[in-house]
Amino acid sequence: MKVAVVGGGINGICCAWELADRGHAVDLYERGELMGETSAASSKLLHGGLRYLEYGEFRLVREALQERHWWLQAAPELTRSLRILLPVYAGQGARPRWQLRLGLLFYDLLAGRRRLGWHRWLSASAALEAAPGLKAEGLRGAFAYYDGQMDDRALGLWAAEQARAAGVMVHEQTPVERVSTGGELYVAGEARVYDRVINVAGPWVGALMDASDLQPRYRIRAVRGSHLLFEQPPAAPMMLQHPDDGRVVFVLPWQGGMLLGTTEVAQSIDEPPVCTDEERDYLLAVYNRYLTPALGPEDISGSFAGLRPLPDDGHASTRASREYEVERLDRLIGVYGGKWTTARALARRVAEMV
Ligand SMILES: Cc1cc2nc3c(=O)[nH]c(=O)nc-3n(C[C@H](O)[C@H](O)[C@H](O)COP(=O)(O)OP(=O)(O)OC[C@H]3O[C@@H](n4cnc5c(N)ncnc54)[C@H](O)[C@@H]3O)c2cc1C
Structure with missing residues (x-):
C-alpha cells in the first residue's frame, strides 16, 4: 500500500519505519526538521x-518496560542504564515508604526478565555516601532502582536512519495543510493521494483535523513540561518528591552537567513552549528542599520545554493518561498521545490497523 505519515517526531518516525518494514511504500512528512519538537x-x-502505577496503568507500564529493554539493546551507544535514588524523609507526606516499596516491587516484577536490576533500600548513611549533597536531617534512607536514559534527539535520528534504510521517503520542511478521510493529503495547495494517511502530528494532531474540517473522537490536551540545565553534574541520578504537591522531579546527569525537571502546565498549542520564571522557581525549590549547596537562577546554564500530547480523558493533567488512542476514519488514521519509550509499540498498533 501507499502510505503517508504526517509528523516527524519519534511516533511518526517509528510508524513510518514499521510500515516500511511490513512492505508498504511510505512517505514521511515533517513541517520542520525530524525530531525538532516534543521528542x-x-x-x-x-x-x-x-x-x-499509582493510576493503575499496568498495561502501559509493562509495555514501556519491554520497550525500554529493546531500545537499550538496539542502540547501546545512545542509551544507558541508570541507578536512580529516591530519598525518603521523616514526615514526608506524599507517599509513605511502604507504598514506594510496593510500587518498586511491581515495577521490577512487571519488567520480568527485562529487569535492569532489583530495587534496594539504602540506609541513611549509605544514601549519603551515594549522594553526598543530600540533606542529612530527617533522612530515613533511599530506594535505589533502575531505568534507562537516552539521547532522545540522536536516538530518534538513528531510528529515522533505520526507517530510510527500510525504504521510507522523508520530506522535511514540508507542512501538510490538510488531509481527508479519502486518503488525500495537501502540500503547497496540491493534493497527493494515498491508500492510507496517518496523522501522527503529536500535540498538533487535532490542529490538522481542525484545518481539515474533521471531527475526531479524541482531543489532545497540550501540557508543557520544562527542564533546567546546569553545568555541574548531580551527586547521583535522583527522583525527588515535591514537598507541596507530591509530584516527582528528576535530577539527572546530562551531557556532563545536570538536568532538572519537569513541570506540568496546560498551554495552547499555538504558542511555542518556554520555561517560565514560575516553573524555574518551582524546580529550584524542590532541588533546594533536599540538596546542598543550594542552587539559584544564576547557576542555570539553559532551559528547554516541550508539549506533552495527552489524550484528553477529563482528568487533571498529572493524572491524565499517558496511554495512546488510535482512531480510523476510512483511509485516515489519527494517533492521540504516546510516550517516547512506547513509540514502537504504538507503531505496531498503527501498522496492524493499516
Ligand atoms: C517535558 C516532557 C518530558 C517527557 N519525558 C519523557 C520521558 O522521559 N520518556 C518518555 O518516554 N516520554 C517522555 N515524554 C513524552 C514524549 O516526549 C512525547 O509523548 C513524544 O515525544 C511525542 O512524540 P510525537 O512524535 O507524538 O510528537 P512530536 O515529537 O511533537 O512530533 C510531532 C511532529 O509533527 C510535526 N507536525 C505537526 N503538524 C504538522 C503538519 N501539519 N505537517 C507536517 N508535520 C507536522 C511537528 O513539527 C513535530 O515534529 C515527555 C514529554 C515532555 C513534554
Missing part, C-alpha cells in the same frame, strides 16, 4: 513510568 524535549528517560 527532543523529553526528560531523556527510557522508562516504564513508575508513577503511572
Whole structure:
C-alpha cells in the first residue's frame, strides 16, 4: 500500500519505519526538521513510568518496560542504564515508604526478565555516601532502582536512519495543510493521494483535523513540561518528591552537567513552549528542599520545554493518561498521545490497523 505519515517526531518516525518494514511504500512528512519538537524535549528517560502505577496503568507500564529493554539493546551507544535514588524523609507526606516499596516491587516484577536490576533500600548513611549533597536531617534512607536514559534527539535520528534504510521517503520542511478521510493529503495547495494517511502530528494532531474540517473522537490536551540545565553534574541520578504537591522531579546527569525537571502546565498549542520564571522557581525549590549547596537562577546554564500530547480523558493533567488512542476514519488514521519509550509499540498498533 501507499502510505503517508504526517509528523516527524519519534511516533511518526517509528510508524513510518514499521510500515516500511511490513512492505508498504511510505512517505514521511515533517513541517520542520525530524525530531525538532516534543521528542527532543523529553526528560531523556527510557522508562516504564513508575508513577503511572499509582493510576493503575499496568498495561502501559509493562509495555514501556519491554520497550525500554529493546531500545537499550538496539542502540547501546545512545542509551544507558541508570541507578536512580529516591530519598525518603521523616514526615514526608506524599507517599509513605511502604507504598514506594510496593510500587518498586511491581515495577521490577512487571519488567520480568527485562529487569535492569532489583530495587534496594539504602540506609541513611549509605544514601549519603551515594549522594553526598543530600540533606542529612530527617533522612530515613533511599530506594535505589533502575531505568534507562537516552539521547532522545540522536536516538530518534538513528531510528529515522533505520526507517530510510527500510525504504521510507522523508520530506522535511514540508507542512501538510490538510488531509481527508479519502486518503488525500495537501502540500503547497496540491493534493497527493494515498491508500492510507496517518496523522501522527503529536500535540498538533487535532490542529490538522481542525484545518481539515474533521471531527475526531479524541482531543489532545497540550501540557508543557520544562527542564533546567546546569553545568555541574548531580551527586547521583535522583527522583525527588515535591514537598507541596507530591509530584516527582528528576535530577539527572546530562551531557556532563545536570538536568532538572519537569513541570506540568496546560498551554495552547499555538504558542511555542518556554520555561517560565514560575516553573524555574518551582524546580529550584524542590532541588533546594533536599540538596546542598543550594542552587539559584544564576547557576542555570539553559532551559528547554516541550508539549506533552495527552489524550484528553477529563482528568487533571498529572493524572491524565499517558496511554495512546488510535482512531480510523476510512483511509485516515489519527494517533492521540504516546510516550517516547512506547513509540514502537504504538507503531505496531498503527501498522496492524493499516
Ligand atoms: C517535558 C516532557 C518530558 C517527557 N519525558 C519523557 C520521558 O522521559 N520518556 C518518555 O518516554 N516520554 C517522555 N515524554 C513524552 C514524549 O516526549 C512525547 O509523548 C513524544 O515525544 C511525542 O512524540 P510525537 O512524535 O507524538 O510528537 P512530536 O515529537 O511533537 O512530533 C510531532 C511532529 O509533527 C510535526 N507536525 C505537526 N503538524 C504538522 C503538519 N501539519 N505537517 C507536517 N508535520 C507536522 C511537528 O513539527 C513535530 O515534529 C515527555 C514529554 C515532555 C513534554
